[in-house]
Amino acid sequence: MFNRTKGRGGALLCVIWLVVCAIFLIGRFSNGVPIDTNIQSILPNQTLSPAVKAAMDRSGEVASNRVVFLVSSKEGDTLNVEASNALSKKLIEAGLFKNDQADNEELGRWIFANRNELLCEPTENFTAETAQFIRKTALASVYGVGGPVTGDLLKADPFLLTIRLANCLSNGVASLPANQSMLTGKLLEPAYAMDTQSKIQAVVSAWEEEWLPQGIELARVGAVFHAAYGAKSAKTEMTFIGGMGLIGVAMLFWSVFGRVLNVIAVASLIALSCTSGLAATLMFYAEIHMLVLVFAAMLVGVVADYAVHAMATGVGNDWPSEMDRRRHLLRPMSVSMLTTAAGFAGLFFLGVPLFQQLAVLAIVGVFTAWALVLFIFLPLDKTPASNEGALRIRWMRTLSFATNFLPISMQSAVAAAVFIIIGGIGFLVAQPLDDVRRFQPQKSELVEQEKSISNIIGSTSSQVFLVSKGETLDETKQNEEVYLEEIVDQNVFALTRFDPSQKLRLANSAILQEKLFSPYEAAHRAQLGAMEPDEALDVSVKRPSWFSDLHVEDEGKHYLIARLSSAEGLSNSEKNVIVDTASEYSQAFASYRALSGRSLIIAVCVALVFVFIVYRKPFALSIVLAPAAAMLCGIYLPAIWGQQITFFSMAGAMVLFGVSVDYSAFMWEAGRKQEAWTKASVLVGAVTTMLSMGLLALSETLPVRSFGITVAVGVICALIFSTFPYYLARKDALNAD
Numbered sequence: 016m017f018n019r020t021k022g023r024g025g026a027l028l029c030v031i032w033l034v035v036c037a038i039f040l041i042g043r044f045s046n047g048v049p050i051d052t053n054i055q056s057i058l059p060n061q062t063l064s065p066a067v068k069a070a071m072d073r074s075g076e077v078a079s080n081r082v083v084f085l086v087s088s089k090e091g092d093t094l095n096v097e098a099s100n101a102l103s104k105k106l107i108e109a110g111l112f113k114n115d116q117a118d119n120e121e122l123g124r125w126i127f128a129n130r131n132e133l134l135c136e137p138t139e140n141f142t143a144e145t146a147q148f149i150r151k152t153a154l155a156s157v158y159g160v161g162g163p164v165t166g167d168l169l170k171a172d173p174f175l176l177t178i179r180l181a182n183c184l185s186n187g188v189a190s191l192p193a194n195q196s197m198l199t200g201k202l203l204e205p206a207y208a209m210d211t212q213s214k215i216q217a218v219v220s221a222w223e224e225e226w227l228p229q230g231i232e233l234a235r236v237g238a239v240f241h242a243a244y245g246a247k248s249a250k251t252e253m254t255f256i257g258g259m260g261l262i263g264v265a266m267l268f269w270s271v272f273g274r275v276l277n278v279i280a281v282a283s284l285i286a287l288s289c290t291s292g293l294a295a296t297l298m299f300y301a302e303i304h305m306l307v308l309v310f311a312a313m314l315v316g317v318v319a320d321y322a323v324h325a326m327a328t329g330v331g332n333d334w335p336s337e338m339d340r341r342r343h344l345l346r347p348m349s350v351s352m353l354t355t356a357a358g359f360a361g362l363f364f365l366g367v368p369l370f371q372q373l374a375v376l377a378i379v380g381v382f383t384a385w386a387l388v389l390f391i392f393l394p395l396d397k398t399p400a401s402n403e404g405a406l407r408i409r410w411m412r413t414l415s416f417a418t419n420f421l422p423i424s425m426q427s428a429v430a431a432a433v434f435i436i437i438g439g440i441g442f443l444v445a446q447p448l449d450d451v452r453r454f455q456p457q458k459s460e461l462v463e464q465e466k467s468i469s470n471i472i473g474s475t476s477s478q479v480f481l482v483s484k485g486e487t488l489d490e491t492k493q494n495e496e497v498y499l500e501e502i503v504d505q506n507v508f509a510l511t512r513f514d515p516s517q518k519l520r521l522a523n524s525a526i527l528q529e530k531l532f533s534p535y536e537a538a539h540r541a542q543l544g545a546m547e548p549d550e551a552l553d554v555s556v557k558r559p560s561w562f563s564d565l566h567v568e569d570e571g572k573h574y575l576i577a578r579l580s581s582a583e584g585l586s587n588s589e590k591n592v593i594v595d596t597a598s599e600y601s602q603a604f605a606s607y608r609a610l611s612g613r614s615l616i617i618a619v620c621v622a623l624v625f626v627f628i629v630y631r632k633p634f635a636l637s638i639v640l641a642p643a644a645a646m647l648c649g650i651y652l653p654a655i656w657g658q659q660i661t662f663f664s665m666a667g668a669m670v671l672f673g674v675s676v677d678y679s680a681f682m683w684e685a686g687r688k689q690e691a692w693t694k695a696s697v698l699v700g701a702v703t704t705m706l707s708m709g710l711l712a713l714s715e716t717l718p719v720r721s722f723g724i725t726v727a728v729g730v731i732c733a734l735i736f737s738t739f740p741y742y743l744a745r746k747d748a749l750n751a752d
Contacts, residue, residue, distance in 0.1 A: 025390030032383070033287055036294035043297050050209055051302040079206040082112070082215075082237035084198040085468050089230045092194055098226045099196035102233075105218050106200075111211065114200040121559050123181065125513070128556045130176040131527055132520040133513070135183035137500055146531040149174050150539055157543060170547065173540050174531060184512055206239035209246060216243055234464035244458045248715055249305045256710045261285070263706035264319050271699055272326050273409045274399065281322045284387055288318045292380030296372050307372045317355070317377070318384040320677050320700035324348060325388045325396065327699075330410045331692025334398040341389060347684040350629060350638070352385040354622050354680070355673030361618045362669055367607065370666055377670070414691060417698040427738045434648050434732050441651035448659035449604040452597050454717045478596035481509070481577040485590065488566070491573040492516035494590040499577065502585065509577035510565040514558065604662045611665035618672060619643045630683075634743040638683050641736035642675030649729020663718040667725035674704060674726070675733035682737045686744030694741075701734045 043049055084102060088095035106112035126133070134141055153175045168177070191197060204211040223233060264285075265278045296303050324347075328340040335343075359381070362374040399406060421427070481498060485491030493516045499507060515523070540546065567574040579585070582595040622639045629635075646668045650660060678697045685693030708730060711723025 025386060026394070029383075029386050029390055033291065036291050039294050039298065040290065047210070049297060049302045050308070051207065051304045079238035079242075080202040082200060082202060082239065083235065083468055085234040085464075086196045086198065087232045087234075088194045090194055092230070094229065094231065095194055095196045098222075098229075098231045099198050101226070102219075102222050103198055103200075105222055106215070109214055109218050111202055111204060111215055111218065112200050113203055114198070117200075118559055118561060121557065122513075123177070124556045125559055126180050126184070127172070127177045129514075130172060130180060132524050133176075133180050133184075133515065134523045134526070135180065138519070138522045138526050141526050141530060143530055146535065149176070149179065149531060150535050152179070153539070154542070169543060173536065173543060176527075202237075202239060206237065207242050212239055212243035212246060215239055234467050235461070236465045236468050240461055241457060244461065245716075246305060249308075252714050252716070252719065256707065256714070259710055260707035264703045267699065267702055267706070268323075268326075271409060271413045271695075272330065273406050276396070277322075277326055280326075280392060280396070281319055284322050284384055284392070285318050287387060288380040288384040289376075291383040292376035292378075295379040296375045299375055300368075300372055303372050303376075304369045307369060307376060317381060317674055317704065319703040320351075320674075321348060321381075321384045321388045322392065323700040323703065324681060324693075324696045325392050327410075327692050327696035329396055329398070330406055331414070331695065334403075337393050340393055343690075344389065344393075346629075347680040348385060348388070350626065350680045351677035352381055354625065354639075354676040355381050357618060357621055357625070357673065359670060359673055361614045362666060364610070364614045364617075410695065413699065414695040417695040418691070420698060421694050421734070421738050427735060430735050431644075431732075431739070434652065434735065435644065437655055438648040438650075438652040438732075441654035442647075445651055445654035445660045447605065447608065448661045448717075449601045449608065450597070451600045451604065479579045479582045480594045480596070481507075481579055481585075482592045482594050483575045483577070483590060484592075485573050486571075488573045489516050489518075491575050493518060495575045495577060498588065498591040502579075506580035507577055510562060510575050511577075514562060608660070608662040608665055611662060611669065615646065615665065615668055615672065618669065622672075622676065632747060634747050635683065635740075637740040637743050638676065638679040641679045641739055642672050642733055645675045645729045645733035645736050646672045648732040649725045649727075652728050652732070653724050658721075658724055661717065661721045663721040664725045667722035668729065670722075671726045671729040671733070675729065675737070678733055678737040679740045682741040683744045686741035686746075687748050689745065689748065697737060698734070701730055704730050 084099070086095045086099040086102065088098070103112070103114050107114065136145070153173065156175055156178070157169065168175070202211060202215070204214075206212075219233075219235070227233070261282060264281055268277045268281055269275075293303070296307070324344060325340070328335070328343045332340075332343065356378045359374045359377040362370040481495065483491050483495035483498065485494050492511050492514075495509060496511050496516060496519055499509060499511065511519070565576050567576065579593075582593050582598070585593045587593055619639060623636055626635055626638050627633075630638075649671050650664050650668050654660065678701065681693045681697055684690070705727060708723055708726040711719055712727050714720045714723060
């Protein structure tokens with residue numbers, strides 16, 4: 016039993032907590048916006064082996080920070096060179112970009128220093144015919160017009176192996192026409208950081224304003240551009256969903272309750288609950304994902320339910336005392352809050368940072384709303400000094416509609432049966448969707464630009480990797496080399512092409528000596544007049560910095576990551592693993608979709624035990640069984656019109672279960688106490704939930720849309736099914752009398 020002293024103490028604790036949250040958020044956001052827009056952050060990866068996870072993390076980081084620009088001018092015009100240089104300069108001056116050309120000299124020195132230990136082809140394929148071809152090519156380069164040969168180079172490298180290696184190790188990238196320039200490099204800041212996205216968009220936009228009017232065209236490739244588009248879409252959706260939800264709830268509350276205070280109270284309750292949840296989440300996590308903020312729009316509906324019930328206890332019961340209103344609210348609202356929190360807590364078991372963050376935000380948010388309603392809203396919601404009759408008329412109109420809409424009759428049973436039958440058919444025809452490549456919207460313009468650049472330099476978005484492991488770096492190199500020998504037809508970018516193992520170095524050196532240097536070097540030098548160099552030029556050189564991008568050391572073991580063009584026909588071995596990133600994530604999502612189904616069963620069982628302990632009546636279990644049925648309908652009923660079942664459908668069902676318990680708990684209490692006002696408050700609460708959940712279904716991002724459709728359909732079912740706890744509670748109460 017709450018007394019006035021406890022109420023004041025609760026109000027004081029609420030105020031202190033909200034002040035702490037506000038101060039904490041100001042401090043966190045003053046040091047930069049802690050928002051993560053990386054789509055990879057929503058992917059479950061706990062089932063992956065350390066080697067695969069390390070490779071995916073490193074390769075994903077390297078791949079995401081790569082950018083390519085294709086600058087084109089009119090045919091016959093070479094203005095593209097000037098424009099490309101200007102773009103590179105702007106990006107470098109902004110501190111965002113390292114041009115690949117900055118590594119050219121470093122890589123050239125490395126190839127020169129290692130020219131006698133590297134080959135373009137496998138050692139066994141280096142034949143006498145190959146050696147003769149190398150010699151003839153070197154002669155043609157020396158005597159040809161404009162050959163890139165100097166006297167010093169000819170002395171140190173008479174067969175021009177350095178030039179040959181530089182050409183073949185480039186993977187045969189096609190040369191561009193004179194009116195096109197390719198600018199490639201890597202970002203110096205994380206591609207998925209919002210600050211990076213804003214900076215690079217600003218630089219590119221400023222460059223386009225200057226050069227596009229001059230007939231220059233630009234195509235670009237890079238995760239940063241897709242991420243920026245995704246972040247912009249998410250912001251737009253967040254503004255639209257949250258804004259329209261708030262407007263809809265405000266209009267609904269005005270039409271039902273008729274007081275500005277009610278609208279302000281609901282908006283304040285939602286804002287304070289979201290603020291509390293956001294602060295708590297950022298206390299546990301360094302960053303919060305952008306999609307969490309989109310999903311947080313659902314709190315507009317969830318939290319507003321509590322305000323609806325609180326307001327209804329006033330106007331629906333002829334404005335009883337504060338203590339009486341608490342008595343009406345305490346048990347059903349506490350049962351609802353705890354079971355809702357339990358439903359959200361189930362998201363922790365899904366192993367996805369996105370939903371773990373959402374769980375913290377939602378649990379703290381609904382608890383804050385519960386406390387604010389009981390300790391702050393009720394004392395402030397006084398009996399109106401005037402127009403009480405008009406407010407009563409508004410409420411009675413709503414109650415009349417709710418009574419007709421939620422009849423305890425055969426109509427409810429028929430509607431429930433229809434939903435369950437359709438849901439059962441949906442279960443039989445439902446198709447899963449786990450392909451992560453369909454999870455995020457992509458801008459068509461960027462996709463077309465990526466295709467045009469891929470036609471020139473090959474695939475720019477391959478996410479297939481060979482991960483080789485070993486106890487030492489040299490052992491790992493040998494394992495990579497053995498595997499790559501079997502896939503010579505693949506387009507491979509591997510460390511061992513530039514820095515082979517010691518064993519292969521010795522083999523390459525031996526075959527060059529046997530097939531090329533011993534039979535031809537003396538005569539070749541004499542023919543060219545190329546004397547031996549005065550001193551050895553093969554001095555120690557620094558390894559190119561990007562070598563480290565292909566090498567991971569983890570817990571004393573070494574892993575090499577080689578990018579492949581495809582995974583077709585390839586299989587794993589003891590020391591080598593093929594990693595198809597999209598496939599790995601899709602398989603992980605499939606496993607977590609199954610795991611979430613088990614989590615739903617656990618949540619229902621826990622709620623059944625909890626409700627039975629509270630009420631100790633078998634009929635009270637309908638408080639849980641009705642939401643469970645609504646949850647299943649929310650998942651499978653949309654399959655009738657082709658909606659595929661995703662991991663996010665299951666996560667939405669977890670949230671739906673907690674929300675639906677609110678309706679059943681209040682309807683049970685209404686039936687037990689023979690109260691009429693609860694039907695109206697449940698209906699208004701469901702409409703507020705639909706205003707936010709239904710709008711989530713309009714999202715372009717599949718996870719959000721799938722989540723929203725499940726909840727929106729399920730809420731309608733939950734509203735119908737909630738009439739059964741009312742009927743059973745009333746029957747139980749009549750039997751007791």
